[in-house]
Amino acid sequence: MVYNCGMREKIYPREKYLKKIRPFFDSDVVKVITGIRRCGKSCILKSIIAELIANGVDKSQIIYIPLDRKGYKDIKLPEQLESRIDSMLSGTDFEKYYLFIDEVQNVKGFESVVLAYQEEGFSVFLTGSNSYLLSDEITTKLTGRYVKFETLPLDFKEYLEMKQFLKKEVEDYDKEFMKYMLEGGFPKSLEFDDLSARQLYTKSVVEEIFNKDIKKRKRIKNPMLFERVQSFIVNNYSSPFSIQSLLKALDKVGVKTKAITVHSYIAELKKAKIIYECNRFDLKSKKSLNRDQKYYLADLSIYFSNNTDNSLNIGSSLENMVYLYLVSNGYEVSVGRIGNMECDFIVRTPSQGYCYIQVTYSLMSDELKEREYRPFRSIKDGYPRFIISLDKYRSQQEGVNHINAIDLFLGKVSLP
Numbered sequence: 001m002v003y004n005c006g007m008r009e010k011i012y013p014r015e016k017y018l019k020k021i022r023p024f025f026d027s028d029v030v031k032v033i034t035g036i037r038r039c040g041k042s043c044i045l046k047s048i049i050a051e052l053i054a055n056g057v058d059k060s061q062i063i064y065i066p067l068d069r070k071g072y073k074d075i076k077l078p079e080q081l082e083s084r085i086d087s088m089l090s091g092t093d094f095e096k097y098y099l100f101i102d103e104v105q106n107v108k109g110f111e112s113v114v115l116a117y118q119e120e121g122f123s124v125f126l127t128g129s130n131s132y133l134l135s136d137e138i139t140t141k142l143t144g145r146y147v148k149f150e151t152l153p154l155d156f157k158e159y160l161e162m163k164q165f166l167k168k169e170v171e172d173y174d175k176e177f178m179k180y181m182l183e184g185g186f187p188k189s190l191e192f193d194d195l196s197a198r199q200l201y202t203k204s205v206v207e208e209i210f211n212k213d214i215k216k217r218k219r220i221k222n223p224m225l226f227e228r229v230q231s232f233i234v235n236n237y238s239s240p241f242s243i244q245s246l247l248k249a250l251d252k253v254g255v256k257t258k259a260i261t262v263h264s265y266i267a268e269l270k271k272a273k274i275i276y277e278c279n280r281f282d283l284k285s286k287k288s289l290n291r292d293q294k295y296y297l298a299d300l301s302i303y304f305s306n307n308t309d310n311s312l313n314i315g316s317s318l319e320n321m322v323y324l325y326l327v328s329n330g331y332e333v334s335v336g337r338i339g340n341m342e343c344d345f346i347v348r349t350p351s352q353g354y355c356y357i358q359v360t361y362s363l364m365s366d367e368l369k370e371r372e373y374r375p376f377r378s379i380k381d382g383y384p385r386f387i388i389s390l391d392k393y394r395s396q397q398e399g400v401n402h403i404n405a406i407d408l409f410l411g412k413v414s415l416p
């Protein structure tokens with residue numbers, strides 16, 4: 001169903017996130033929607049507004065303030081924000097008001113204003129493009145009074161649904177899947193028919209993130225070094241990473257820096273939601289390892305839009321997609337280490353159980369099959385084991401379940 005949000009536009013409703021937020025619509029707990037810039041947070045807000053109106057909420061009960069839009073960009077101080085909100089109240093004595101503030105981090109010190117209206121019983125919804133929105137100071141002030149909803153660009157199922165919503169041709173799922181891996185899921189990019197136009201748009205989004213979410217908020221003393229670190233991380237998505245390997249790579253091209261500088265730059269990439277960090281868990285020692293972690297991209301188009309080579313590394317891309325699927329569906333994820341072997345993912349399920357996952361492009365050769373099954377043989381407990389691939393057939397050997405990735409992403413099969 002498509003709701004008309006009353007703002008001269010129709011919005012594709014992302015039910016994946018709406019169903020998580022819906023139980024809190026009338027709660028005075030502050031709803032914080034965060035995620036990478038341009039992933040569709042504003043449209044989620046508008047979908048909520050449309051749904052409230054469709055359910056009988058009077059439009060006068062809704063205050064919507066998009067701080068990055070014309071007419072609102074001059075609101076920079078808490079006093080200005082409060083004054084604007086008060087000016088939008090209808091004067092009617094409604095039992096409940098709904099306050100929506102988009103890109104709230106544009107107002108320094110917004111917390112006091114938000115809390116004031118929250119204490120008056122307003123249902124408050126906030127969006128922000130990065131985790132500066134949830135800095136130590138802010139979380140201290142909002143402790144126990146907010147819930148966070150992490151959002152991502154479109155997943156494969158949403159990608160297909162939005163193409164249909166935009167009346168774009170949808171080919172068979174195998175072809176569409178390969179397109180999606182290359183083009184990614186930034187919603188706005190689907191409006192363009194040409195691949196180069198979509199990649200140019202995504203590249204501009206990444207540049208915008210750097211200029212607005214990093215450069216303005218963090219004094220980068222050496223922008224060229226920062227871009228080299230970013231390029232290294234992006235180009236090695238889904239691969240084991242160590243600070244020393246990056247330092248050596250920089251040294252080879254004559255760039256000298258310190259580990260602490262690299263750490264700080266990686267932290268900025270994480271705050272901007274460009275990358276997500278997945279730490280290792282050692283199955284023998286039962287300890288988390290804060291080294292040789294992996295980094296996954298918020299969207300695969302971040303890589304392809306910034307590289308001239310469009311050839312797919314399907315194995316790494318599929319692993320990245322499985323990681324995003326897991327975290328966006330409430331699973332806690334680690335990279336597993338078993339002696340000298342690696343299990344792609346150790347997963348804690350929403351029901352507090354565990355499972356083990358290997359991701360591979362195919363199991364069609366005996367060599368590939370042996371490589372993927374070998375780590376499972378060293379795991380002694382009885383938790384479920386899965387191999388996710390693009391193979392069409394399904395098999396179950398040695399107690400390992402095989403899942404087709406496209407079926408998983410489309411919801412035809414599920415994990416525990």
